[in-house]
Amino acid sequence: GNSVTQMEGPVTLSEEAFLTINCTYTATGYPSLFWYVQYPGEGLQLLLKATKADDKGSNKGFEATYRKETTSFHLEKGSVQVSDSAVYFCALSSSGGSNYKLTFGKGTLLTVNP
Amino acid sequence: ETGVTQSPTHLIKTRGQQVTLRCSSQSGHNTVSWYQQALGQGPQFIFQYYREEENGRGNFPPRFSGLQFPNYSSELNVNALELDDSALYLCASSLWGGAYEQYFGPGTRLTVT
Numbered sequence: 001g002n003s004v005t006q007m008e009g010p011v012t013l014s015e016e017a018f019l020t021i022n023c024t025y026t027a028t029g030y031p032s033l034f035w036y037v038q039y040p041g042e043g044l045q046l047l048l049k050a051t052k053a054d055d056k057g058s059n060k061g062f063e064a065t066y067r068k069e070t071t072s073f074h075l076e077k078g079s080v081q082v083s084d085s086a087v088y089f090c091a092l093s094s095s096g097g098s099n100y101k102l103t104f105g106k107g108t109l110l111t112v113n114p
Numbered sequence: 115e116t117g118v119t120q121s122p123t124h125l126i127k128t129r130g131q132q133v134t135l136r137c138s139s140q141s142g143h144n145t146v147s148w149y150q151q152a153l154g155q156g157p158q159f160i161f162q163y164y165r166e167e168e169n170g171r172g173n174f175p176p177r178f179s180g181l182q183f184p185n186y187s188s189e190l191n192v193n194a195l196e197l198d199d200s201a202l203y204l205c206a207s208s209l210w211g212g213a214y215e216q217y218f219g220p221g222t223r224l225t226v227t
Contacts, residue, residue, distance in 0.1 A: 004156075032213045043118075043204055044157070044218040051213045089156055093212040099170025100212040101147060104156035 002027045006090045006105035013080055013112050021075040021108045023064075023090035031092040033057075033066055033073040034102070038087045047075075047088070080112045116141055118207050118219035126225045127195050135190045135222045137205030143217070145169075145210045146188040148180060151202040151221070163188055164210050192224075200226045 007022040025031065032051045036044040048057030053068035062077045073090060090105040119138045127133050139146050145164045149157035159172035163182035177193040186207070192199055202223050206216035 034215060036218075043220040044206075046215045046217065049215050091156075093216075099147075099162045099164075100145070100208075100210070100214075101159040101162055101170060101172065102149075102157070102206075102216055103159070106156045107154075 002031065002092060002094060002103045004090050004092055004103055004105040006088075007108050009087075009107070010109040010111060013110070015082055015112055015114050016079045017112075019075070019077040019080045019084075019110070021088055021090075021110070023073045023075065023105060025071050025073065025090075025092050027071075027092055027094065027103075029094070030068075031094055033064070034091045034093065035062070035064055035073070035075050036089045036091060036104075038089065038107070040086075044089065080110075082112045082114055085110055085112045118205060118217050120203075120205050120219035120222050122222060123220070124223045124225075126227065129195055129197060129226055131195050132191065132193045133195060133224060135192075135203050135205075135224070137188045137190070137207075137219060139186045139188070139205075139207030140217050143207035143209055144186055145208045146182055146186065147206045147208070147216060148188070148190050149204040149206065150174070151204055153201070157204055160190070195226045197226050200224060 003026045035047040048059045050057040050066035056065045087107045091102045147162040148160040151157040161171040202221045205219045208216040
């Protein structure tokens with residue numbers, strides 16, 4: 001079945017540091033890939049997505065590239081801010097079958113200190 | 115454009131009771147999915163509804179059931195509540211298809227005592 005493995009947290013960075021959160025996946029077919037962010041006490045917000053190999057998703061300074069050869073979708077940001085502190089989830093959506101459920105990783109807690 | 119809304123926000127129930135959670139999908143979306151998120155974990159897929167029919171279920175027992183209405187809103191029902199059912203229940207709406215992103219509501223925090 002489908003699965004997502006992402007970097008164990010927590011990750012603690014200073015403001016303006018470079019961020020990488022690793023994500024690899026196992027899936028049949030050609031899944032779409034997503035990063036979601038969850039702020040304390042809230043639901044999930046879509047951060048970015050990519051639907052085919054070599055696509056780059058980007059939003060709010062975050063980027064991730066769909067790498068089919070390494071089955072990866074690593075999240076990066078060049079300069080983090082305190083407001084980026086949250087839990088980040090990598091997810092994939094199956095490419096067919098009876099439904100299009102999202103399969104999530106366990107999440108990575110990011111804390112950015114001033 | 116109205117986003118996904120869920121009610122209630124919080125709920126406390128006793129083991130063995132039944133609960134109904136509600137979700138209104140985002141305007142224009144025809145698919146609703148439900149997820150259970152235990153503390154410190156990623157969301158787990160419960161089931162998905164499209165055209166008022168269940169379209170796929172995760173590893174959850176039959177006491178978890180749902181409905182989708184003609185206006186695409188949805189309910190999640192859980193019978194015979196167990197302590198392990200305590201979690202954040204998230205509803206997500208989308209268009210049908212794997213390339214379409216799912217938009218999540220704020221969730222319902224269920225506590226079973």
